[in-house]
Amino acid sequence: MKYKILIVDDSELTRKIMTKTLSMTCLDIGEFIYASNGREALKKLDENWIDIVFADINMPVMNGIEMIEKMHEDGILKTVPVVMVSTDGSQARIEELKMKGIRAYIRKPFKPELVRDVVNDLLGEK
């Protein structure tokens, strides 16, 4: 089964970079779905079966942390792995995010190999 990946970021450029990076991996990706904030992402999650979410932290309307909190209020959505992608290198911040329920953290800039390993780790290598 091909992966359906949701990319959540208010920057179109970052969504493009994430798409390009994921496309450079050997992952079996079926479709990319995009949202520009947490609220939009929750709508897409409601409408689609998503295998994994890559999300920014700071976004207008609803940020990445609020999005995770909402996902954890839903029995099904809380099982969807969320990977936070940010420039922040603070271990204290990363621990705080893990407590909130993120499954992995990727710091920018990142290489395709790292993204591939995170996906394989969370979804199981095919």
Added chain:
Amino acid sequence: MKNIEREQINKVIGDVFMQFPFMFAEPIERDEIEEVVGPIYRAIMVFHGDFSGKIEILLPKEVGVELTKNLLSDEFDEQVVPEREVVDSIKELANVICGHSLTTLFGEERIFNVDPPIVSNVTQKEWLDSLVSDDAFYFLVDDTPMFLEFKHCNEGV
């Protein structure tokens, strides 16, 4: 700014440019900065936390265009790069530089809140006026000059 901090910032900039858009950024002295032809952009990042301050980056459009082409190589190989994409690329670069500079200078245990980057155009006069700052760093990015200023203070000072 202490010499050790200057070395750390120089390394951060070199590493970020090498890893992110695959460009070469080399530290240079102020008097090596030449006149810039064409539009110039300024990106400002303000941060708050145990330390507060701002990072300001001034770079010619030429660097912004090259940056965008490198980040989105499939899209703009032979085309004119839209202004919006250039501005977004500069914002993303400023974000990455700010995130890595804060961790390098203040360690991984501190939490900072960073405002969204603001990008605007500056005049030649503003470019030249900025070059006299004592907190400034100067680089050649793929042979084009770039200026960065890092100012910080303890919270409450």
